[in-house]
Amino acid sequence: MSSTTLNSYTIGIVGATGAVGKEIRNCIEDRGVLKVDKLRFFGSKRSAGKTVSTKNSGDVDIELFSVDAARECDVVFLAVDGDFALEHAKAISAGDDGAIVIDNSSAFRYEPDIPLVVPEINGECTKGNKLIANPNCTTAIGLMAIWPLIKAFGVKKILMSTYQASSGAGQPGMDELTNGTKQYLEGDLMSHDGIKNEIFAYPLPFNVIPQIDKFQENGYTKEEMKVTWESRKICDLGEDIPISCSAVRIPTIRAHSEVIVMETENKVDLKIARQVLEDAPGVVVKDDPDTLTYPMPLTATGSYDVEVGRIRKSLAFGDYGLEFFVCGDQLLRGAALNAVLVAEEMDRNGALSSSSE
């Protein structure tokens, strides 16, 4: 852990050249909220020694990862897989002189003692904790709209169907989609023959794959159960609130869309629903049938805000239900931005600076 002054921090990123790692760098530099004393990038033997150009910190060498080196930082973002996190996260954050660790993987999300945080919802959970889990992308995006509506009307049930982009599988996922699409269009139309799928279970170009992550015993996939488990933990909802998701991969690049239906505890007033969403930080309401304004990957890509629209009383639940459509950048709110906002929250509540005193 470095010794810094004036709340300026040594910030480490493990996996800085990956799709999420890149966006963490961008978010830190573009937002400028978290003051950077020094940026340190850590990687495997394969990437160590390479140099990454940054906007404000010049060229930064990628160092070979070691727990000791990571502990010298004030805050370390882990943008790597769950196995890596399981092996190293606790060692990096252990003890008074450990670094704050914000982990993007699913490794620690369900540990009762480790906060799972969307800063706009349960940011206060970060207090007193040195290891924070960043939620699943689909959950983080959906909850931005769900949470203000729960506060306004209460909730009895949540149903979600997702339209998930290839970026959920990182840069290799995006590359496989765009390269495969080129190949499809160059060949005979209507044929997927010879189109590679090493990242996805089936070729994704012009296709839909109704499976993300592994199947569970109850017939749901792990991705779908993440929405149930993580929403419950982040919003502190009891087991008596059913949450069901169908998670579907579609051929888009990097913004996830979601159809969400909520059965509410109290009668819905659409004006109030729109108002609470307009007032919600991190949300932009795009909802005007007259001008054909609604959320789309086309507009949500690259945006910090989650777009919410198609807001209407759900025919499924009458006056006690809402149906709407959200769209959010999978790499930003779904990963990097949320992680950086967690660090900003910890800066504000003193957790980062106390770690560097």
Add this chain to the structure above:
Amino acid sequence: MSSTTLNSYTIGIVGATGAVGKEIRNCIEDRGVLKVDKLRFFGSKRSAGKTVSTKNSGDVDIELFSVDAARECDVVFLAVDGDFALEHAKAISAGDDGAIVIDNSSAFRYEPDIPLVVPEINGECTKGNKLIANPNCTTAIGLMAIWPLIKAFGVKKILMSTYQASSGAGQPGMDELTNGTKQYLEGDLMSHDGIKNEIFAYPLPFNVIPQIDKFQENGYTKEEMKVTWESRKICDLGEDIPISCSAVRIPTIRAHSEVIVMETENKVDLKIARQVLEDAPGVVVKDDPDTLTYPMPLTATGSYDVEVGRIRKSLAFGDYGLEFFVCGDQLLRGAALNAVLVAEEMDRNGALSSSSE
């Protein structure tokens, strides 16, 4: 109306060169159930005089459409828009010597006296009627799975989220998607600048558009309400069974996918659910987590059967709910095949032959 013998018919198609019209031709010729005495194609001044090659009837000239000429057929498929149907369908089918008309548009779907038919569900409604409406593609595909489950477990509520292909907007829709995608991939990635959208409200390549057809006063689109209205009429469900749909266009070519959640009246038994779907005509169960078998446009495109999979008890409704995923060829079950199956049903129940005596 022609005079034919041995149940061999003069079959007319209005719009035979469009995406749906072509598939009607293919279905008639490939299935070979409906015996063709003569094929007649009708078109506007623009297409009249052109010639279309058919598999079994040689080259067929496109005739300029007239009601009188259409009335000479035993059965006429209208694969044109609702305005055309409104203007001509009743005149073609009027009186004892009119032709049977099977209309693909939405013009007559909600007229109480005109049957709206999915042959596997309510084929008997065709009896005594000369004008039959073919349902909306999304509805026809979804009901193939919903209906056997309603019969097995009853229904209290249906929720649907759709993943609809560009073919819903015909050949121009499919062309706009594939041409736009080429253009997108040739240009700078991540930019839709300059990509044409004359058919869709926004560029569809790598995008999602949560609007199909016009907005209604209740915030739903007409496409979404079609699912409610048509499912109710075809399955004879009361107003007390809520049906809610979110209809979403995605960048796929010609197979629609749907996430469907049903709240059932009776306790669900998953084995029975699978069995009734396996036994249902026009349905193929693709549902094996171990082999990653589930419905996809990749496999459903070009197939007569609607694929059903991801069948599980819905967490939203516990033992009284089912959640599943369907995928069906939009041009086949969603349009042409259903229309041809209606004609086959009317052949079997004598409605066609009585029209030609």
